[in-house]
Amino acid sequence: MARRSKAVFSIGMDLGGTKIAAGLCRGGEILKKVVVPTHAAKGFDAVIEAMAGAARAAMGDTDPAQVAGVGIGAAGQIDPRTGAVLYAPNLRWTNAPLGGSLSAALGLPVRVTNDVRAATIAEWKFGAGKGLDNFVNIFLGTGIGSGIVLNGQLCQGATNSAGEIGHICLDPEGPVCGCGHKGCFEAFSSGRGIENEVKRRLQKGAKSLIRDEVGDDLDKVTGHLVGKAAREGDEVALAALAKAGRYLGLALANVHTLLNPDRILLGGGVMALKKFFLPDARAALHRHILPVADRGDDLLGEARFETEAVFLGGAALFA
Amino acid sequence: MARRSKAVFSIGMDLGGTKIAAGLCRGGEILKKVVVPTHAAKGFDAVIEAMAGAARAAMGDTDPAQVAGVGIGAAGQIDPRTGAVLYAPNLRWTNAPLGGSLSAALGLPVRVTNDVRAATIAEWKFGAGKGLDNFVNIFLGTGIGSGIVLNGQLCQGATNSAGEIGHICLDPEGPVCGCGHKGCFEAFSSGRGIENEVKRRLQKGAKSLIRDEVGDDLDKVTGHLVGKAAREGDEVALAALAKAGRYLGLALANVHTLLNPDRILLGGGVMALKKFFLPDARAALHRHILPVADRGDDLLGEARFETEAVFLGGAALFA
Numbered sequence: 001m002a003r004r005s006k007a008v009f010s011i012g013m014d015l016g017g018t019k020i021a022a023g024l025c026r027g028g029e030i031l032k033k034v035v036v037p038t039h040a041a042k043g044f045d046a047v048i049e050a051m052a053g054a055a056r057a058a059m060g061d062t063d064p065a066q067v068a069g070v071g072i073g074a075a076g077q078i079d080p081r082t083g084a085v086l087y088a089p090n091l092r093w094t095n096a097p098l099g100g101s102l103s104a105a106l107g108l109p110v111r112v113t114n115d116v117r118a119a120t121i122a123e124w125k126f127g128a129g130k131g132l133d134n135f136v137n138i139f140l141g142t143g144i145g146s147g148i149v150l151n152g153q154l155c156q157g158a159t160n161s162a163g164e165i166g167h168i169c170l171d172p173e174g175p176v177c178g179c180g181h182k183g184c185f186e187a188f189s190s191g192r193g194i195e196n197e198v199k200r201r202l203q204k205g206a207k208s209l210i211r212d213e214v215g216d217d218l219d220k221v222t223g224h225l226v227g228k229a230a231r232e233g234d235e236v237a238l239a240a241l242a243k244a245g246r247y248l249g250l251a252l253a254n255v256h257t258l259l260n261p262d263r264i265l266l267g268g269g270v271m272a273l274k275k276f277f278l279p280d281a282r283a284a285l286h287r288h289i290l291p292v293a294d295r296g297d298d299l300l301g302e303a304r305f306e307t308e309a310v311f312l313g314g315a316a317l318f319a
Numbered sequence: 320m321a322r323r324s325k326a327v328f329s330i331g332m333d334l335g336g337t338k339i340a341a342g343l344c345r346g347g348e349i350l351k352k353v354v355v356p357t358h359a360a361k362g363f364d365a366v367i368e369a370m371a372g373a374a375r376a377a378m379g380d381t382d383p384a385q386v387a388g389v390g391i392g393a394a395g396q397i398d399p400r401t402g403a404v405l406y407a408p409n410l411r412w413t414n415a416p417l418g419g420s421l422s423a424a425l426g427l428p429v430r431v432t433n434d435v436r437a438a439t440i441a442e443w444k445f446g447a448g449k450g451l452d453n454f455v456n457i458f459l460g461t462g463i464g465s466g467i468v469l470n471g472q473l474c475q476g477a478t479n480s481a482g483e484i485g486h487i488c489l490d491p492e493g494p495v496c497g498c499g500h501k502g503c504f505e506a507f508s509s510g511r512g513i514e515n516e517v518k519r520r521l522q523k524g525a526k527s528l529i530r531d532e533v534g535d536d537l538d539k540v541t542g543h544l545v546g547k548a549a550r551e552g553d554e555v556a557l558a559a560l561a562k563a564g565r566y567l568g569l570a571l572a573n574v575h576t577l578l579n580p581d582r583i584l585l586g587g588g589v590m591a592l593k594k595f596f597l598p599d600a601r602a603a604l605h606r607h608i609l610p611v612a613d614r615g616d617d618l619l620g621e622a623r624f625e626t627e628a629v630f631l632g633g634a635a636l637f638a
Contacts, residue, residue, distance in 0.1 A: 077611065134477045148578070150481075153470045157579025158453045159614065162469075167609040168573040171490075181607060254487040255577070259467070260476025288500060290486040292396065295478065 007068035011055050011108075012315030014115065014307075015074040015098075017090030020047075022054035023308070024062060025315035028126030030308060034058045040091045044101075047091065052105040069109035070102065071317030073118025073310035079160060083112040111317040116163060117154060118313030119305065120147025123265055124154075125316045127304035134261040137303060138165060140248075140270035143178070144186040150259065165255070166190065170247050175200070188247035189277075191223045191270050197240040198226055208236035223269070230276045238276060245277030249284025256299055257290040267303025326387035330374050330427075331634030333434065333626075334393040334417075336409030339366075341373035342627070343381060344634035347445030349627060353377045359410045366410065367417075371424040388428035389421060390636030392437025392629035398479060402431040430636040435482060436473060437632030438624065439466025442584055443473075444635045446623035453580040456622060457484060459567075459589035462497070463505040469578065484574070485509065489566050494519070507566035508596075510542045510589050516559040517545055527555035542588070549595045557595060564596030568603025575618055576609040586622025 009031070014021040017040055024032040034057040036050055055070055076088025083099015085091070103110040113121070120137040123129040129137060133152040139145050144166030148155040155162040166186035167179055174183025175196060187193050199218045202211055209229040214220035229237035252264055266274075286294060305312060328350070333340040336359055343351040353376040355369055374389055395407025402418015404410070422429040432440070439456040442448040448456060452471040458464050463485030467474040474481040485505035486498055493502025494515060506512045518537045521530055528548040533539035548556035571583055585593075605613060624631060 134474075134481075150469055150474050151472045153472070155453075155469050155578065157612075158581040159579060159612070161609065161612045162577070162579040164576050164579070164609050164612065167576050169569060169576075169607040172569065172607065179609060181609075250488060250491065254573070257483050257486050257488075258481070258574070258577075259474065260478060260481040260483070262477040288488040288491065290480065290483050290498060290500075293476075293478070293480045293483065 007066050007318075009059075009062060009066050010068045010315040010318035011058055011070040012118075012311035012313070013051060013055065013070060013072040014118075014310035014314065015047075015051065015072055015091075016115070017075060020051055020054050021307070021311050022051070022058040023311045023315060024058045024060070025312060027319060028122075028312060028316075030312065032058050032060060033308075033311075038091070044093065044096055048098075048101045048105055051102055055102075055106055055108075064108065067108060068318035069111060070106060071118070071314035072098065072102070072110065072112045073115040073314045074098065074112060075115050077161070078112050078114045080111070080113050080156065083110055085112070109318070111314075113314070113317065114145075115310045116145035117147045118311075118317075119267065119303070119309035120149065120313065121154065121316050122305050122309040122313035123267075123303055124149055125319060126312060127309070128265050128301050129263070132262045134259070135263050135265060136165075136255055136259065136261050137265045137267065138252075139303075140190060140266060140268035142191045142269075144190045144268075148259070148261075150261070165251065168251065168254070170250055185247060185251045189244040189251070189270075194226060194240050194244045194270070195221050195223060197243060198236055201236045201240065206236050209234040210236060223273075227273050230273060241273060241276040242280045244270075245280030246284045248277065249281040249286075250288050252281065252285045252300065253288035256285070256293050257288075260293050263299060263301045265301045265303045267306070267309070271302065326385050326637075328378075328381060328385055329387045329634040329637035330377055330389040331437075331630035331632065332370060332374065332389060332391040333437070333629035333633065334366075334370065334391055334410075335434070336394060339370055339373050340626070340630050341370070341377040342630045342634060343377045343379070344631060346638060347441075347631060347635075349631065351377050351379060352627075352630075357410070363412065363415055363420075367420045367424055370421055374421075374425055374427075383427065386427060387637040388430060389425060390437070390633035391417065391421070391429065391431045392434040392633045393417065393431060394434050396480070397431050397433045399430070399432050399475065402429055404431070428637070430633075432633070432636065433464075434629045435464035436466045437630070437636075438586065438622070438628035439468065439632065440473065440635045441624050441628045441632035442586075442622055443468055444638060445631060446628070447584050447620050448582070451581045453578070454582050454584060455484075455574055455578065455580050456584045456586065457571075458622075459509060459585060459587040461510045461588075463509045463587075467578070469580070484570065487570065487573070489569055504566060504570045508563040508570070508589075513545060513559050513563050513589070514540050514542060516562060517555055520555045520559065525555050528553040529555060542592075546592050549592060560592060560595040561599045563589075564599030565603045567596065568600040568605075569607050571600065571604045571619065572607035575604070575612050576607075579612050582618060582620045584620045584622045586625070586628070590621065 171183035177184035490502035496503035496506035
């Protein structure tokens with residue numbers, strides 16, 4: 001785009017179900033950051049207005065001619081060619097023309113990708129994946145997703161669903177996943193998977209500090225309580241986290257055996273409890289990986305960015 | 320290479336433990352094919368001599384200036400940058416300078432890749448993968464391997480072991496694989512895996528037509544006998560093949576969920592028995608795949624080439 005040849009800035013945005021973050025970025029540098037509520041219940045137009053407002057606030061008095069564009073990482077299923085959000089349950093959107101609408105509101109080019117891919121781009125360009133041509137960035141949160149970079153290119157897949165690592169099946173007889181199938185990686189090793197494992201153990205009558213907190217109301221079991229109990233040495237919490245680690249290691253081994261990446265990066269909120277599951281994950285990784293693909297501890301790394309990853313990666317869509 | 324700008328032919332070679340095949344090729348067309356024994360026991364120099372002889376015989380009186388080069392698909396672990404065979408148990412080679420030695424013998428450029436990748440290139444350029452930017456070509460033989468094409472590029476991996484799908488773990492408590500680990504895909508669904516499943520059932524005393532053929536000598540169980548028994552409705556053979564199919568389907572589902580390829584192609588000798596395991600494989604594929612990645616029967620295809628795949632793909636390294 002010749003008319004933007006002097007553009008040195010770009011705006012990155014993280015569109016989540018509760019918050020919108022916008023950042024004025026130059027390369028990996030965040031010059032200004034704005035966070036506003038999403039108010040998804042007010043509908044699509046209101047969200048676009050909130051996003052445009054956040055983007056303008058992040059730009060401040062920057063000359064728009066110096067802004068290459070706005071790159072968005074959004075939760076949900078995205079069509080990066082059109083900038084449409086095909087399906088985003090947390091926003092209650094189906095086939096929503098996010099890119100086109102925001103572009104019209106701001107008078108700037110807009111590109112959209114999903115949040116995990118945006119975070120992967122941030123790690124690749126500026127973070128723990130910098131310089132790597134082959135890596136996988138796994139996000140361990142309430143659910144599990146990933147971004148895959150091979151041969152120096154981000155994998156989109158034939159129908160744009162590449163990277164859905166949370167739903168590879170690790171045990172056909174395993175616990176039921178949110179997707180309806182049994183034994184998905186996510187059903188074992190996500191935040192929700194760990195909570196559910198704790199609930200199953202409590203239902204069987206296991207004694208636990210968590211029981212003292214929630215009584216008979218197992219809906220009150222949260223990742224926060226599991227983490228607190230683990231730090232106090234609670235056996236139910238520790239066993240659930242160790243099991244999550246073993247299945248994480250199995251998934252990591254299979255990805256390494258199949259794709260032979262330079263490294264797999266781990267990030268997401270569940271990593272706050274890493275000391276309780278990473279040792280089991282590493283042991284399972286080395287137990288299951290094809291020996292010729294095993295290069296020791298270098299196989300695993302940690303993502304560098306936390307909350308900034310999605311909008312930094314969005315901004316990098318115009319870098 | 321300007322001096323070869325008039326080159327319209329290339330030589331493809333398939334280097335196996337027992338046979339060497341060489342083909343004079345133009346695009347996907349095989350103009351002449353020569354097969355000679357490998358005689359691996361005679362040592363590296365003798366194999367190079369046999370290969371050079373086969374290549375010369377395939378060239379016939381073709382002007383060498385019209386031959387762009389010799390591309391080899393070889394069983395074993397290859398370094399495609401140097402053309403060395405790092406490890407090939409069936410040839411008893413370690414760090415063998417295959418590419419350099421054959422190039423010196425023939426006075427032609429030589430490139431080397433592994434046999435499964437060569438076969439994948441043949442499918443990609445001339446066969447069932449033609450026009451696809453994202454596909455996986457799985458070879459179901461004595462063992463199981465694959466070639467992976469994503470974003471229009473063949474995946475080599477960080478240390479050149481991408482595609483080792485035979486050793487993804489499908490059940491940590493499963494049968495022991497040749498690699499020493501438990502529950503590898505190959506331990507369930509390869510020719511050897513199927514034979515071993517039959518042997519386990521016979522050891523437990525199951526009645527079978529195969530028992531009538533081999534008596535108490537289970538070493539005599541072969542894929543040929545299993546196929547013959549399956550065609551006669553033998554329950555042990557059918558159960559072993561159905562189980563191989565279920566695990567094949569699980570592996571296919573996981574690859575589709577993770578990589579979202581256009582298609583997965585299946586090839587190799589085990590496919591001769593496909594009617595006994597593909598229905599179970601398809602059912603398991605659709606049972607385990609992430610729903611959003613499921614596009615029905617288009618997900619699976621069959622490789623077009625059989626024995627020619629490896630040297631056709633080798634020749635295509637210079638296409």
